[in-house]
Structure formats: structure tokens, C-alpha cells
Amino acid sequence: MLVVHHLELPVEVVVVDLVKGGHKTPDYVALNPSGKVPTLVDGDFVLTESWAIMAYLADQKPGPLYPSEPKARGHVQQWMFWAASHVMPQISALNFENMLKAFFKLGPTDPARVALAEKELRTAAAVLDAELGKHTWVAGDTLTIADFAIAAPLMATERAKLPVTDFVNLQRWFSAIKALPAWQATEPTMALPT
Ligand SMILES: N[C@@H](CCC(=O)N[C@@H](CS)C(=O)NCC(=O)O)C(=O)O
Incomplete structure (x- = not known):
């Protein structure tokens, strides 16, 4: 979206x-x-x-959001594949343990799973934070789909207790994403109870 x-x-x-x-x-x-x-x-x-x-x-509207130049596209894909391996499984685990289990009445939170996912997510967040200390967006100085891909699952930071709030560069970047008209037009109103 x-x-x-x-x-x-x-x-x-x-x-x-x-x-x-x-x-x-x-x-x-x-x-x-x-x-x-x-x-x-x-x-x-x-x-x-x-x-x-x-x-x-x-690709339906070729441009900087998903650059076609091989090296620029390579960096976009690099960060998306990186996040698919090192960010998404951890966020999924924390979404499930800290948010969805209560909503769907699926039993108590598993502290060991939470601790491991938090540790791994912090490690990945430190890598991303260091990268975002070098340039404005994930793959360089231009907004790309890598930014959208990695920012979208952070939308439940508070409810899923994602341990990413202490990373200064990451939070500067996430605030910039949240200020985009596309984010404001599409951020879901979460139907889950607080
Ligand atoms: N890797 C998939 C993940 C899709 C996914 O897990 N979608 C969730 C909603 S965000 C879903 O459909 N959950 C329903 C279910 O697992 O039963 C993607 O990025 O499209």
C-alpha cells in the first residue's frame, strides 16, 4: 500500500x-x-x-524508488534480503508473543522466545542504526522500497514491544518515514485491544 x-x-x-x-x-x-x-x-x-x-x-513506474541501475538495485535488494533474514523473523515472533497471543487467546507469552527474538532484533537494529548514521535512507540518499519494506513491520513497535526505540539513527529514519504522505495515508488503525 x-x-x-x-x-x-x-x-x-x-x-x-x-x-x-x-x-x-x-x-x-x-x-x-x-x-x-x-x-x-x-x-x-x-x-x-x-x-x-x-x-x-x-517497476510499473520506473524511477528512484526501485532503481534499475544494477549497483543501486543491488543495494536495495541487499537490505531487503538482509531484513527478511535478520529482522522479519524476530518481529514476527515478538508480534505473536507480545500482541497476537493475548488477542487470540493463544496462551501465555513464552519468555525464552521473547528473550531470543529481542536479542537478535537488537543485534540487527544496531547494524541498521549504523548504516542510517551514514545516509538518510536505508540504501543511500534516496528513498527506496527497502525503506518501505523495513519500516512497515515496525508499525507495531509499541504494542509488540520491539526493542528498537533506543537506536537514534533508526528512530530519526522511522520518523522521516512516518512523515511521508504515503505512510499517513496507509497506516492501519490497529483493531487489536491495547
Ligand atoms: N512473507 C509474507 C508474510 C505474509 C503474512 O504473514 N501476512 C500476515 C498478515 S501481515 C497474514 O496473512 N497472517 C494470517 C495468518 O498467518 O493466518 C509477506 O510478506 O507477504
Whole structure:
């Protein structure tokens, strides 16, 4: 949604209601075998995985958001692959343990899992923080889809108790992202209780 708004792409949004299990219906699973959102449908072409969808959408309007020059694109992909390995599993664990378990009544928080995810996320946040001490955005001096990809899962920082608030450069960058019109237009109002 950040890419759609930033590039003002003509995309029709179909909301899949996760609480009602809209992502587990046979029709939806035929499109996305993992039964997860989002899924992009462009004519006969179906694409899953939000970051692959971001790249595909950005390529519809070529420009700096997803540069085509191989070295610049390499750095964008580097940080996205890095975050997929070193940030997303930890954020998913903390989202689940600190936020979703209570909402879906799935039992008590697992302290060992939380401690490990916090430790690993802090290690990754330090790497990102050092990088963001060198330039404005994740992959250099220009906003790219790597910024959107890494910032989006930080939206639940408070509720999921993500240990990223002490990193000064990271927080400067996250504030800049939150000031973007695309963020303000798309930030979900979280339906989960506080
Ligand atoms: N790696 C996938 C993750 C997708 C994902 O986990 N989506 C969540 C919502 S953010 C979901 O559909 N959860 C429902 C479920 O797991 O049942 C992507 O980036 O598209």
C-alpha cells in the first residue's frame, strides 16, 4: 500500500478479513497457497510475498524508488534480503508473543522466545542504526522500497514491544518515514485491544 500511494498507482484494493478467515477460503488459497495476505492479481498474473509485490509495483513506474541501475538495485535488494533474514523473523515472533497471543487467546507469552527474538532484533537494529548514521535512507540518499519494506513491520513497535526505540539513527529514519504522505495515508488503525 505504501508503494501504491507513493507512486499513485491505479490499484483496486480488496480487503481480506483475517479475523473471519477470508485468507483461508479455497478461492483465496488457490491464489496464495500459504493463506497469507497480501496477494497481487494483475490479469492472469498472480504474485504473493509483499516485498516481491512492492518491487513489481515499483517497476510499473520506473524511477528512484526501485532503481534499475544494477549497483543501486543491488543495494536495495541487499537490505531487503538482509531484513527478511535478520529482522522479519524476530518481529514476527515478538508480534505473536507480545500482541497476537493475548488477542487470540493463544496462551501465555513464552519468555525464552521473547528473550531470543529481542536479542537478535537488537543485534540487527544496531547494524541498521549504523548504516542510517551514514545516509538518510536505508540504501543511500534516496528513498527506496527497502525503506518501505523495513519500516512497515515496525508499525507495531509499541504494542509488540520491539526493542528498537533506543537506536537514534533508526528512530530519526522511522520518523522521516512516518512523515511521508504515503505512510499517513496507509497506516492501519490497529483493531487489536491495547
Ligand atoms: N512473507 C509474507 C508474510 C505474509 C503474512 O504473514 N501476512 C500476515 C498478515 S501481515 C497474514 O496473512 N497472517 C494470517 C495468518 O498467518 O493466518 C509477506 O510478506 O507477504
